[in-house]
Structure formats: structure tokens, C-alpha cells
Amino acid sequence: MRQIQFNGQPTSIIGMGTWRMGESSEKRDSEIETIRYGLDHGINLIDTAEMYGEGAAETLIGEATKCYDRSKYQLISKFYPYHATPELIKKSLHDSLNRLQTDYLDVYLLHWRGDTPLEETISGLEEVKKAGYIKDWGVSNFDIDDLKELASLPNGENCKVNQNLYNLESRGVEYSILPWQKEHSISFMGYSPFGSDKNAYLQPKEIVGELAEQKHITVFQLLLAWAIRNNNVLSIPKTSSVEHLKSNLKAVDVKLTSDELNILDQYYPIPTHEVPLDTI
């Protein structure tokens, strides 16, 4: 499995997203099997959040991973912005750890920015870090100005990860967020490489299908291969199916030629100026 240096550790270039998992009793066995298949085949990072099924995704992950060596994979969860005070962070974290059947998170993320002053959130995160319940903390859905503001605050430089939308159609982060995060050693996680559930948000242009066909790969494989093409983004596709996961794992080895990338750039241009952050 291709690795990326993520928060100072060699990590699989794709992790497992888990939004909308754990919510259907019919899919439960397949979802558990899928998470285990991923861990058995080189994926060593799982992304989740207290929001996903109001804890149901974390509960599913807890069950799927209970027989695995915890030191061999990273677990990332997120708390709601309205749980971002020191007291509520402690409670949310405690609940997430219980559901996940673990005693620490590798990284804990503020899911998106809310009304709680960032100083308070940082202080809550530093407290739980000091107590050993999380190894590191970060943020999600932060635009460049939010990142700069965070970095200017006491202990703000301890932010280790920012997780934002990143796919062929939403590449605004390439303009300033990716370079800024690289300069400040903040790892970037890209979510929704396929544009989220049932392609609700990403309707690939015809050219994507044509290129995929020429390469004898699927559109999903092309989209994922594109998101991780530069080894600077850890992408976290979600799937509830082992067959889809197998296909996603194969995409890790797909190389897009410079000609193919140039064609995609013509249809999905590289940003040449700051654009407001896309989110889902």
C-alpha cells in the first residue's frame, strides 16, 4: 500500500470514511466485513465523527476493530462545534471512546467552526491531550483565514490536521490551503473523493468516463487516483461494500499520465485565485 507521511507517521494514502455507516441493520455485516478487509489489506486509518448516525458509525467501528491491535491503525473522530467548550469536549470524547471501544484517539477534530471562541476549544483539546485521551488534535472545514487565525492563538501551532472537501470538482484548496498547510506541517485530509453519497454532489463530465474507459478503470477509480496523485492528500473514501473497497484499493496503484492530467485540468481548471471553501 502506498504510504503518505501523515501527522509524522507513515500512513496508507487512503483511509476509510464512515459517514452513513452503522445506520442500517441490513448493511451491518457487510460494513463490519469491509472495515476488517481494509485493515487486513494495508489501510491503517479510519475517519469518523460523533455526528455520523449520532454515534452509530463509532459503535460499528468499535465492533469491527475490537480484535485488532490498536497500535496498528489510527482512529480519527470529530466533535460538533456546539460541543467545543472544554467541558463538552471532555464529555463528547468520553462518549466517542466508549463507542469506539478504545482508550485514545490518534487525532480529534473540530468538525466545523462554530460560535465557541477558538481559544476555548484549543484549551479543551490541550487538556485532553495532556491527559492522554488523544495524541493530537486538528480541525475540519477550515478556510485559509481560519487556519491563519488558529495558528496565531496560544497553542494554535499544535493543530496537526485539517480535513476539507477535495475532489476533481472542488479543488479550491490547491490555491492556498495545501501550500500553507505544507509550510506549517499540517496534514491535509481530503473528504468525499467521489462527491459523497450516490454522487449527489459530483456529476463527472463525459471526459472523465472517456478517460476511465481508455484506461480500463472505473470512474470511481479515476476520481480516487486523481485525488491522491501528488502524494500530498490523504483521501478517505467511504464504502460499505468489500467489492467497492477492492476497487478503491486498486485505484491506489493507478498512475495518471501528465497528458491525462492536463486534459482533466482543461475541464476542471486549477484554481488561479482564492475561492471560498467548498463544504458538504
Ligand SMILES: NC(=O)c1ccc[n+]([C@@H]2O[C@H](COP(=O)([O-])OP(=O)(O)OC[C@H]3O[C@@H](n4cnc5c(N)ncnc54)[C@H](OP(=O)(O)O)[C@@H]3O)[C@@H](O)[C@H]2O)c1
Ligand atoms: N469533515 C467533514 O465535514 C466531512 C464531510 C463529508 C465526508 N467526510 C468524511 O469523508 C468520508 C468520505 O466522504 P463521503 O462519505 O461523503 O463520500 P465519498 O467517499 O465521496 O462517496 C461515498 C459514496 O461512494 C460510493 N462508493 C464508494 N466506493 C465505490 C466504488 N468503488 N464504486 C461505486 N461506488 C462507490 C459509496 O457507496 P457504497 O457504500 O455502496 O460503496 C457511497 O455512496 C466520509 O465517509 C467521512 O468520513 C467528512
